[in-house]
Amino acid sequence: MLRRMLAFTLRRLVVAIPTLLAIATASFFLMRAAPGGPFDTEADLDPEVLENLYTAYGLDKPLLEQYGVYLANVLKGDFGPSLVYEDFNVTELIAIGLPVSARLGVIAMLVALLLGGTCGIVAALRHNRLFDHATMTMAMTGIAIPSFVTAPILALFFGLYLKLLPVAGWNDGAAANMVLPVIALALPQLAIIARLMRGGMLEVLRANFVRTARAKGLPERQVVINHVLQSAAVPLVGYLGPALAGIMTGSLVIELIFDLPGVGRYFIQGALNRDYPLVMGIVIVYGTLIILLNLLSDLAYAALDPRVRRTYR
Amino acid sequence: MSPLLEIRGLSVRFDVGDATLTAVRDLSFDIAEGQCVGIVGESGAGKSQTFLAALGLLAENAKAEGSVRYRGREILNVPRRELDTLRGRRIAMVFQDPLSGLTPTLRVGRQIEEAARRHLGMNARQARAKAREMLETVRMPDAEHCLDAYPFELSGGMRQRVMIALGMICRPDLLIADEPTTALDVTIQAQILGLLAEMRRELNTSIVLITHDLAVAAGLCDRIMILYNGRLMESGTTSEVFTSPKHPYTAGLLASLPSLASDPATDLPAISGQPPDAFVTTPGCAFAERCLQVMDRCRIERPVLAAHEGRHAAACHLNTK
Numbered sequence: 240m241l242r243r244m245l246a247f248t249l250r251r252l253v254v255a256i257p258t259l260l261a262i263a264t265a266s267f268f269l270m271r272a273a274p275g276g277p278f279d280t281e282a283d284l285d286p287e288v289l290e291n292l293y294t295a296y297g298l299d300k301p302l303l304e305q306y307g308v309y310l311a312n313v314l315k316g317d318f319g320p321s322l323v324y325e326d327f328n329v330t331e332l333i334a335i336g337l338p339v340s341a342r343l344g345v346i347a348m349l350v351a352l353l354l355g356g357t358c359g360i361v362a363a364l365r366h367n368r369l370f371d372h373a374t375m376t377m378a379m380t381g382i383a384i385p386s387f388v389t390a391p392i393l394a395l396f397f398g399l400y401l402k403l404l405p406v407a408g409w410n411d412g413a414a415a416n417m418v419l420p421v422i423a424l425a426l427p428q429l430a431i432i433a434r435l436m437r438g439g440m441l442e443v444l445r446a447n448f449v450r451t452a453r454a455k456g457l458p459e460r461q462v463v464i465n466h467v468l469q470s471a472a473v474p475l476v477g478y479l480g481p482a483l484a485g486i487m488t489g490s491l492v493i494e495l496i497f498d499l500p501g502v503g504r505y506f507i508q509g510a511l512n513r514d515y516p517l518v519m520g521i522v523i524v525y526g527t528l529i530i531l532l533n534l535l536s537d538l539a540y541a542a543l544d545p546r547v548r549r550t551y552r
Numbered sequence: 553m554s555p556l557l558e559i560r561g562l563s564v565r566f567d568v569g570d571a572t573l574t575a576v577r578d579l580s581f582d583i584a585e586g587q588c589v590g591i592v593g594e595s596g597a598g599k600s601q602t603f604l605a606a607l608g609l610l611a612e613n614a615k616a617e618g619s620v621r622y623r624g625r626e627i628l629n630v631p632r633r634e635l636d637t638l639r640g641r642r643i644a645m646v647f648q649d650p651l652s653g654l655t656p657t658l659r660v661g662r663q664i665e666e667a668a669r670r671h672l673g674m675n676a677r678q679a680r681a682k683a684r685e686m687l688e689t690v691r692m693p694d695a696e697h698c699l700d701a702y703p704f705e706l707s708g709g710m711r712q713r714v715m716i717a718l719g720m721i722c723r724p725d726l727l728i729a730d731e732p733t734t735a736l737d738v739t740i741q742a743q744i745l746g747l748l749a750e751m752r753r754e755l756n757t758s759i760v761l762i763t764h765d766l767a768v769a770a771g772l773c774d775r776i777m778i779l780y781n782g783r784l785m786e787s788g789t790t791s792e793v794f795t796s797p798k799h800p801y802t803a804g805l806l807a808s809l810p811s812l813a814s815d816p817a818t819d820l821p822a823i824s825g826q827p828p829d830a831f832v833t834t835p836g837c838a839f840a841e842r843c844l845q846v847m848d849r850c851r852i853e854r855p856v857l858a859a860h861e862g863r864h865a866a867a868c869h870l871n872t873k
Contacts (some may be wrong), residue, residue: 366612449651450609454647455667455718456640459632465666469657544657545702 240548244541247551248534255530262526263313263519267306270515277322277513296322309516313523319516329520336502337524339409339491343417343501346484347424349405355429356475359436363471364463366441374433381430390423390496407498421496423488426427435478446470469543477545480536483527488521554624556726556758557583557606557643559629562618562628563592564601564610564782573830575601577782578618580696582862583726588752588759589767590790592805593779594827599762603728603780609646614831622726641671642721650711654703663701671722686717690747709740716747723755730762745772766805770794778802781838785858788864798866801839835869845870 278284279290293299297308312319318329362374397419400404410416443449444467452466453459489503502521509517541548564576576598583589591599605616606628620628627638639645644667646868647653655663664686665679674682680699687695691712703711712732719727727747733741749772752759763769769776769790775795778786778801786799797803804823816818827840828834836851837843843850849869865871 279722446612447647447649448655451605451647451653451718452655452716453609453664454607454639454645455637456638456670457666459638461670464657465658508647546656546704 243551244538244548247541248538250552251534251537253540255527255534256294258530260310263310264306265397266522267309267515267521268302270513270518271302275513277515279493279513285307285523296320306512309519318520318523321509321514321517323512323514323517324505329516332505332517333502333524336489336505337487337498338495338501339412339499340501341487342412343420343493343499344483344487344489346417347421348428348479348486350421351425351432351510352479354425355432355485356436358429358433359438360440360463360468360471362433363437363440363444364459366444371437375437378430378433381426382434382439382450384426385492386423386427386490387492390419390493393419394496398425407496410497416497419471420493420499423493424490428482428486431482432476435475436471441469443467443471471541473543476539479539480532481529484525484532487528488525493516554586554621555582555766556585556623558621559602559606559620559713560619560621560623562602562605562613562620564598564605564616566611567613567615569793571831574833575614575782575830576605576616577833579779579782579784581777581784581787583760585861586756586758587775588749588761588773590773590776591762591779592764592766592769592776592801593758596827596830597779598782599764599779602634603645603730603760603762606818607639607643607728607775608632609645632730640719640724641722642724643726643728644722644724645710645728645730646715646719646732648714648734650708651703654711655679655863656703658702659699660701660703660706660714662729662772664699664721668721669717673812682721682858683717686721687713689720689751690714690717709743710792712736712740713747716744716751720755720757726760727751728760728762731764732761732856733768734763734765741768746826748772759786766809778805782830783838784867785839786868787857790872792864796864798864798871798872799839799868800843800845802866804842804844 247469278289290299300308309319316330318333320328321332324332358374360377362371365371393405397404403417404415408416449462449466452462457465489501490508491503491507493499494501494504505517506521509513509521541551559582560580562576562579563574566573566575575596579598579602593599593601600611600683601614603684604610606620608627608629610616616628618628619626622638622642627635654660661680661683664683665676668674668679668682669676672682684695684699687698692698692713698706698710698714703714706714712735727748732748733744733774737743745768746759748759751757753797759772761769761772773790776790777784778789778793778799786793786797786802788798793802794806794837797806803824807821808823810820823842828838828841834840834851836853837855840850847869853869855867855869855872857865
């Protein structure tokens, strides 16, 4: 079985190569199709300067040639220079931003999973009772309120009013600085996870095999732990992979409001400034993360359900 | 001495939106020690719900009223903790569809062992040995290998054997088998019924066989109870019910059994009409609308049957003329 899983993983990794190539190609030409260029600023540059810049970055060559050069460089591990952040290359910018975003994202997701999962399970066990209704109302609220509302409110209340936590800033990843961004990131995830977990639980609690387990005389706690949880977590697993990839690559809103040096900000700034190499680099990193985390969630499916395990070749 | 299971005035109702569906209506009967009783009726007659209610396994929107006593002790609507000492230990239930009835994510052995570990205080090793022994008792080919299989890896007949092993592992006094052979083909069906008979002989377990199939009941049971619209229509020994049915409904059921001698070209005699609506309660006999011998009295006054007296009896005015 282990060998089969290993073969499955390898196969998926091989298939990931053309997928990544397709992502890179599509985003390369889409970026170039967008109007404007990296050196468009308010003050018009001297045409001669502009021409020199284009030559220096190789942007004067035919598009297909640029594409070929870019791919060749990426294969060598070189994402090229940033066109806007002078003196930085893309790899450096990602190396600065990604750890910040990924750290916040992973912590937020763990918090959301722990609290949201527990809420979902308890809500399902108290189906149609007060706790259930209260949690689901809060979850709907959590999904409905966007983070550009919750984040400033959190900063205002805990930062300015209670003066408990810093309003913003990264401070080299001090714990106190991470609290508010993590809460703001986790809240909507927590709400979604609680709903998914509750839904999965309710579905499984009605299953015939749960009745069999109860007929054995097992106490409800044991019925839930041994016979329900594993199947009930399945809907959650499909969600977690892509969601984790999304949250790890940073949220522009959260990073702007809390003034964090994450990669989400570079991504949006890069796109607005037509910083082609920077956007391409982040897209490729994001794509890789999605592919890896999807693979991980497929492996988790297999861990949860022996019937799925059998279909993997 | 009190009977093994004593059911008195049992009713089961389901809340379905604004309406109430009554599945079991004021049902009373006994299951005596060592007996094998066939509970026969069409789907929707309340056969399964009667015993699910007795074991506290009803769906969330269902309510049970009345009394169910196990060896004189009330077990209906008692706290879960009390039920858990009984379920799987004294009374076990085998369900109709063993594929959806076994947990898909757990190995079969683990599922069989659970009851033994819970009720008999066995450790993992003892329970596994016991589970293996049970699989051998139910004639599972390659029992050792089967312990490590998942339900979806087994055939229907094998899964039903697992279900029976799981139910019998604590040697309960009463095994409730709910349509145990409905999902199986005829040869496997015969094997499973033979297995139940053997269990009863060797372990002295009382059996309740819930079935819509009169022939299946006849093969295994000492007594037959006919349920219709949540009520007991007729009760008696198997031979009494089969040779001299007292209720027109039973007679109709028997007449509609195909036999090898019947001519394939002619239609089987079927009971005309539809079973009554479970949402409605009529003052008279539930079968009146479909009965060929219906009298005026049948629509006004409900005939009663006192089956726990053990005699051959039917809830029909024809018998009390």
